[in-house]
Amino acid sequence: xxxxxxxxxxxxxxxxxxxxxxxxxxxxxxxxxxxxxxxxxxxxxxxxxxxxxxxxxxxxxxxxxxxxxxxxxxxxxxxxxxxxxxxxxxxxxxxxxxxxxxxxxxxxxxxxxxxxxxxxxxxxxxxxxxxxxxxxxxxxxxxxxxxxxxxxxxxxxxxxxxxxxxxxxxxxxxxxxxxxxxxxxxxxxxxxxxxxxxxxxxxxxxxxxxxxxxxxxxxxxxxxxxxxxxxxxxxxxxxxxxxxxxxxxxxxxxxxxxxxxxxxxxxxxxxxxxxxxxxxxxxxxxxxxxxxxxxxxxxxxxxxxxxxxxxxxxxxxxxxxxxxxxxxxxxxxxxxxxxxxxxxxxxxxxxxxxxxxxxxxxxxxxxxxxxxxxxxxxxxxxxxxxxxxxxxxxxxxxxxxxxxxxxxxxxxxxxxxxxxxxxxxxxxxxxxxxxxxxxxxxxxxxxxxxxxxxxxxxxxxxxxxxxxxxxxxxxxxxxxxxxxxxxxxxxxxxxxxxxxxxxxxxxxxxxxxxxxxxxxxxxxxxxxxxxxxxxxxxxxxxxxxxxxxxxxxxxxxxxxxxxxxxxxxxxxxxxxxxxxxxxxxxxxx
Amino acid sequence: xxxxxxxxxxxxxxxxxxxxxxxxxxxxxxxxxxxxxxxxxxxxxxxxxxxxxxxxxxxxxxxxxxxxxxxxxxxxxxxxxxxxxxxxxxxxxxxxxxxxxxxxxxxxxxxxxxxxxxxxxxxxxxxxxxxxxxxxxxxxxxxxxxxxxxxxxxxxxxxxxxxxxxxxxxxxxxxxxxxxxxxxxxxxxxxxxxxxxxxxxxxxxxxxxxxxxxxxxxxxxxxxxxxxxxxxxxxxxxxxxxxxxxxxxxxxxxxxxxxxxxxxxxxxxxxxxxxxxxxxxxxxxxxxxxxx
Numbered sequence: 001x002x003x004x005x006x007x008x009x010x011x012x013x014x015x016x017x018x019x020x021x022x023x024x025x026x027x028x029x030x031x032x033x034x035x036x037x038x039x040x041x042x043x044x045x046x047x048x049x050x051x052x053x054x055x056x057x058x059x060x061x062x063x064x065x066x067x068x069x070x071x072x073x074x075x076x077x078x079x080x081x082x083x084x085x086x087x088x089x090x091x092x093x094x095x096x097x098x099x100x101x102x103x104x105x106x107x108x109x110x111x112x113x114x115x116x117x118x119x120x121x122x123x124x125x126x127x128x129x130x131x132x133x134x135x136x137x138x139x140x141x142x143x144x145x146x147x148x149x150x151x152x153x154x155x156x157x158x159x160x161x162x163x164x165x166x167x168x169x170x171x172x173x174x175x176x177x178x179x180x181x182x183x184x185x186x187x188x189x190x191x192x193x194x195x196x197x198x199x200x201x202x203x204x205x206x207x208x209x210x211x212x213x214x215x216x217x218x219x220x221x222x223x224x225x226x227x228x229x230x231x232x233x234x235x236x237x238x239x240x241x242x243x244x245x246x247x248x249x250x251x252x253x254x255x256x257x258x259x260x261x262x263x264x265x266x267x268x269x270x271x272x273x274x275x276x277x278x279x280x281x282x283x284x285x286x287x288x289x290x291x292x293x294x295x296x297x298x299x300x301x302x303x304x305x306x307x308x309x310x311x312x313x314x315x316x317x318x319x320x321x322x323x324x325x326x327x328x329x330x331x332x333x334x335x336x337x338x339x340x341x342x343x344x345x346x347x348x349x350x351x352x353x354x355x356x357x358x359x360x361x362x363x364x365x366x367x368x369x370x371x372x373x374x375x376x377x378x379x380x381x382x383x384x385x386x387x388x389x390x391x392x393x394x395x396x397x398x399x400x401x402x403x404x405x406x407x408x409x410x411x412x413x414x415x416x417x418x419x420x421x422x423x424x425x426x427x428x429x430x431x432x433x434x435x436x437x438x439x440x441x442x443x444x445x446x447x448x449x450x451x452x453x454x455x456x457x458x459x460x461x462x463x464x465x466x467x468x469x470x471x472x473x474x475x476x477x478x479x480x481x482x483x484x485x486x487x488x489x490x491x492x493x494x495x496x497x498x499x500x501x502x503x504x505x506x507x508x509x510x511x512x513x514x515x516x517x518x519x520x521x522x523x524x525x526x527x528x529x530x531x532x533x534x535x536x537x538x539x540x541x542x543x544x545x546x547x548x549x550x551x552x553x554x555x556x557x558x559x560x561x562x563x564x565x566x567x568x569x570x571x572x573x574x575x576x577x578x579x580x581x582x583x584x585x586x587x588x589x
Numbered sequence: 590x591x592x593x594x595x596x597x598x599x600x601x602x603x604x605x606x607x608x609x610x611x612x613x614x615x616x617x618x619x620x621x622x623x624x625x626x627x628x629x630x631x632x633x634x635x636x637x638x639x640x641x642x643x644x645x646x647x648x649x650x651x652x653x654x655x656x657x658x659x660x661x662x663x664x665x666x667x668x669x670x671x672x673x674x675x676x677x678x679x680x681x682x683x684x685x686x687x688x689x690x691x692x693x694x695x696x697x698x699x700x701x702x703x704x705x706x707x708x709x710x711x712x713x714x715x716x717x718x719x720x721x722x723x724x725x726x727x728x729x730x731x732x733x734x735x736x737x738x739x740x741x742x743x744x745x746x747x748x749x750x751x752x753x754x755x756x757x758x759x760x761x762x763x764x765x766x767x768x769x770x771x772x773x774x775x776x777x778x779x780x781x782x783x784x785x786x787x788x789x790x791x792x793x794x795x796x797x798x799x800x801x802x803x804x805x806x807x808x809x810x811x812x813x814x815x816x817x818x819x820x821x822x823x824x825x826x827x828x829x830x831x832x833x834x835x836x837x838x839x840x841x842x843x844x845x846x847x848x849x850x851x852x853x854x855x856x857x858x859x860x861x862x863x864x865x866x867x868x869x870x871x872x873x874x875x876x877x878x879x880x881x
């Protein structure tokens with residue numbers, strides 16, 4: 001409820017005068033012998049009890065209510081119908097950090113949201129929903145509340161990808177009058193007609209470090225290579241320098257020349273020490289957050305590979321791997337189990353091994369040569385593999401089983417599969433290795449190297465965790481305490497013997513302190529769909545035209561006048577004793 | 590307390606209201622409605638019209654040629670007991686209820702003395718009873734009237750307790766005239782029942798003020814108990830008068846009904862009533878009878 005003439009409310013102070021005016025003093029004081037006869041009437045007449053007071057509270061209350069109603073009428077009260085909520089979804093993904101002419105896309109979204117809120121009726125409920133990996137309702141406020149603006153100012157974009165579909169689904173939970181989305185992405189086709197999509201930002205050049213990996217297993221005394229992928233999303237070739245350091249100690253600075261849209265892979269030897277390797281582009285582009293990427297190198301540890309059987313090409317690829325120990329002899333009692341068992345040409349996958357690189361028995365006849373096509377599934381085995389020229393010989397047609405991850409297909413049939421079940425990892429190369437040109441292709445050792453790395457990974461640390469994904473660490477039990485990249489404490493949970501940090505919206509180095517020991521874990525910013533600033537945004541108009549119509553105010557002055565008159569009539573009846581006389585007449589009869 | 594005009598009016602009256610057994614014990618100083626007579630000779634007096642012809646002493650008429658009648662004396666003392674409420678509530682009004690009560694007592698005392706009935710007067714207040722004296726003849730009556738004139742009201746009312754105490758201590762039978770306003774909140778007339786149980790003949794004279802029957806309340810008025818100033822006051826206004834009148838009427842009806850049910854004469858007298866009106870009210874009750 002509001003008042004068009006709020007100044008009239010000051011007249012409510014007259015109530016105090018009313019209270020003083022109602023203070024009564026007796027007109028006379030009599031000493032009587034029949035006081036008990038006077039008092040005996042009180043039980044049958046409630047009003048008599050009030051007479052023992054100095055004031056008549058019923059009359060005072062009615063008079064005060066009359067005064068309130070009259071003053072309220074003078075203030076011209078009005079009520080505004082409760083409007084439906086308006087859901088505002090703001091993109092908080094990594095690309096919203098991009099700056100154009102000094103203004104970030106998030107700032108642009110803030111300005112548009114403020115303009116939107118200013119145009120809403122003050123009592124309109126506004127739901128603010130942050131869209132990043134895990135969309136969340138940030139708060140619900142009246143449009144006129146300062147808190148909604150304060151919350152807007154406190155927002156920051158994270159290093160995660162967005163989940164606009166999830167955010168819009170969350171917004172629809174309360175059946176809002178409208179959903180306003182502010183993002184630097186184009187409106188998806190499935191957004192729905194109830195969504196007003198506002199695109200912020202401008203096209204801009206950007207160079208990002210999109211991947212960093214250490215393909216070589218750690219072997220004591222052997223230099224390890226870190227492979228860094230840099231992509232130029234801009235329309236023009238760029239020349240930059242990239243510096244690599246290990247735990248802050250500079251290792252090397254690499255000059256780069258990257259053509260438009262090209263991905264350049266840079267291998268760097270970082271030595272044999274464990275630590276965090278940081279690759280950093282020494283440049284200023286529109287999105288600085290993806291100019292740095294890290295990888296945590298585990299301590300040196302050779303990978304023991306026992307070959308039960310292997311074709312010539314596979315054996316050669318395995319032999320080319322460094323940091324591995326190839327064991328051709330059968331396992332003897334007392335030997336520690338190998339990390340990986342290779343079984344090429346086996347009729348079935350060995351059942352008791354925890355990590356198996358498996359290739360089925362090749363067909364007797366040469367199969368068709370088919371192009372190996374990457375399925376697009378993100379998996380460590382497929383990283384940095386140039387699938388473009390890979391040709392394989394078909395080895396029968398058999399579909400994937402439940403739980404299999406198909407990384408590449410040939411002729412529509414699964415060709416490279418990976419599966420994990422109860423801690424057991426299996427990589428299956430389902431093509432004829434001895435007759436496939438892939439075996440002679442540079443992509444093959446990369447695939448084998450990735451497969452060996454993935455199979456040998458015991459899960460003690462996740463080296464490639466993207467912002468927004470949970471960090472998992474396997475190690476001794478204890479009381480963990482997590483510290484974020486900025487030194488802030490982060491929540492940790494222990495599930496199934498693993499310590500998990502769920503909130504990894506900010507990229508950087510997370511520290512996990514367990515019983516005095518500190519373990520460093522790395523989270524890198526999302527780049528897929530976030531770093532490409534050249535193709536996405538086309539800024540749209542401010543969606544003021546689509547605002548819900550402002551609700552009209554209803555003047556309720558007449559109701560206050562009616563209430564005042566009713567109270568006046570009631571007070572008059574009370575003062576005349578209309579209600580008190582009733583029991584008296586009854587007593588006389 | 591009595592002026593000559595009032596005395597002259599009283600001389601024309603005799604006490605009534607005695608129970609039949611009491612009247613039998615009373616000699617012919619009063620005009621008796623019954624034929625009962627005393628047995629013990631008391632005196633002669635000149636014959637007056639209306640006297641029982643059987644009481645004429647014909648011997649004397651034969652000797653002296655004068656008609657005289659024999660006056661008998663009761664064998665036991667037939668007494669008039671006058672109990673006056675002297676509590677604080679009786680001081681209300683101008684003239685007050687106590688003044689009216691004393692005039693009634695004086696009238697009863699004078700008539701009783703004039704007719705040679707023994708009279709005892711007491712004043713009660715709270716649980717105490719103060720015996721002012723007994724009268725047996727006019728000379729004693731003068732002294733008692735002087736004592737009555739100096740009586741003042743005070744203390745709390747406790748009619749039942751006072752009358753019960755009097756019933757236990759009174760000797761002989763007789764007429765007990767209780768003069769009070771009967772506005773004691775705790776009064777249930779148990780004291781009157783005690784008098785009846787003792788064999789006495791009570792009569793109730795309620796002395797009230799006009800304002801107590803029909804109060805005049807203008808505006809908000811604070812009422813306080815006249816006998817207990819520390820009691821919580823009550824605030825009333827004119828809207829409550831009507832209900833009060835009904836309540837007082839109920840109280841009066843309660844007294845009247847009690848009298849009818851128990852054969853106890855009851856009369857309500859306003860304190861400001863003139864003396865003639867006072868006598869007329871007492872005559873209507875039967876406490877006074879014309880002596881003619």
